[in-house]
Amino acid sequence: MKAKKIVQSSEELDRRFDEGEDIHELIDMPRAKIIRHGKKVRITLDVAESLVNDIDVIREEMGVDRGALIKVWLYERVQQEKQ
Structure with a gap:
């Protein structure tokens, strides 16, 4: 090989x-x-069950963890807002 x-x-x-x-x-x-991008901080969010269900449909299609998907989305949005 x-x-x-x-x-x-x-x-x-x-x-x-x-x-x-x-x-x-x-x-x-x-x-x-x-x-490592700094110290991790835990946050808690209260969101509608329907939103969580929609997120779960997307994450299942992608094969990723809910938390990981939300972290990526948050990061992408913060980067977008910085520009």
């Missing part, structure tokens, strides 16, 4: 992952870094 080339940028890694490629062999694990 031919060895896979280690990725040179996060953009390349994202592209190859998005294309469905198994990326585990592409990562140089000894050099990999975990970036």
